[in-house]
Amino acid sequence: MDEASFLAAYDPRDYPPVAVTVDVVALTIRDGKLCVLLVERGHQPFAGQRALPGGFVRIESLAEAALRELAEETGLTPGVDDLERVHLEQLRTYGNPDRDPRMRVVSVAYLAFAPSLPEPTAGSDAARAYWVPVEEAKDLAFDHDEVFADGLERARSKLEYTPLATAFTGTEFTIGELRQVYAAVWGEELHAGNFHRKVLSVPGFVESTGGTTAKGGERGGPKAKLYRAGDARLLHPALLRPTREDRVR
Amino acid sequence: MDEASFLAAYDPRDYPPVAVTVDVVALTIRDGKLCVLLVERGHQPFAGQRALPGGFVRIESLAEAALRELAEETGLTPGVDDLERVHLEQLRTYGNPDRDPRMRVVSVAYLAFAPSLPEPTAGSDAARAYWVPVEEAKDLAFDHDEVFADGLERARSKLEYTPLATAFTGTEFTIGELRQVYAAVWGEELHAGNFHRKVLSVPGFVESTGGTTAKGGERGGPKAKLYRAGDARLLHPALLRPTREDRVR
DNA sequence: CAAATAGTGTCTTTCAGACAATATGAC
DNA sequence: GTCATATTGTCTGAAAGACACTATTTG
16 A cells, blocks of 8 residues: 555544644743733633633644744734743643543643743733732643643753753843842742852853943842853753752652 | 533534544663664555554543553553553653644653563564664654654653663662663763762662672672662752763753 | 942862772682 | 672762852942
């Protein structure tokens, strides 16, 4: 059987129907707090409940679907807004047979790290989307509590051994701003002096722009030097989270 | 609209047909070499070419589908064979629109770590499946070259910070055997003395059984103490790969 | 000036890796 | 005996974390 005749005989309807969706755990930092993008569901199932943004995959790659959903829900326009700076990576896929009461739905979850984006109040779809501090994101629809928890843990872990913290900042940032990103994501303060020396000692993490901030801090302090993201894709050595007491046993 | 009437009005055929499959990157160590399970494809597309074992997801969880495919291809029977000791984890999902010429196929890839299993010569499906040393696994069907590369890198990485190397050994093993697992997966020899001390110093990695091997090594040496896997799920501190020269930039 | 922040210096402890040394048992 | 392997010891250098200190800027 050659490929052409095989294709002719191939009937997709031979297989039980499955829908494939993407869900996005989009994280950003607003007012020093780590926030996740949630939408209020307008229809069944789980109408009125909050959920992660997502939707059906069209004729596009999975990553494209995730970025499209993110753009739609935030009301931002690729090419116009800062959407290019969003870091997007696949999280994992959820496919238990009963996770959606309507039919078999397999959902590919993506994790997005975004610099501070405007509150999504613009377009149609974005009307019911908003940023929620992570500790308030509970009782989500479907299995999204689990998806969100997985995404949050992945984000916290990735900050340890990759330079992705810079995905939460502007293109230029101070070491102090970078430290606040770590503090927000990990949920604990870091020692300023040790963090400073550590970041500069990791090759390729940040590189100096030569400039400094125009003013000192709001509550005092000298002008800080400015940095941009370096070319490292992995941090060697890593910045490990302080709380390692709770070894996972 | 309540949920019942919604379900009545819901037609799965409203969505473009997508098939969901699982593919398995199953790794084991045979004769000191890291091997991957491959199947010879019997029909189009890619007939005659080698591929990762896999198939369509039925009414089951994704992990169950992966384990079922693995059992079918190896000819092993859950409950009878050592299939319970196989470690299975989700790798990632591949869903580019053109990755299968027949239709849109989204494939959820799983990574399996298995202790040395018998060569699959038994049952019907398993006839064309065999273990191949990883360096010989090339030119696979579909996008399986990429899937396999991702799985291999994940396995190498996981050995650094989890105790999963013990998934490749018997329930009891010597430190030397454990070192050979690391050597096989990472593809480089490790210093015996340093490795020995290191493994014993990581809390919860291994625990002594009190026993020793009956005989010394084949080419001489004292009897080695026996250990079993400990209760740690993460290694603190981690066993980092020696070759960190090639920083990923 | 008081307070806050940037950035640096120092010390201790832990750990990785190089290397050595000793002990045991197969052949 | 010879050799491979198991196991332990020693040393050096890198790095983390605690703490202290100076400099700078805002209010």
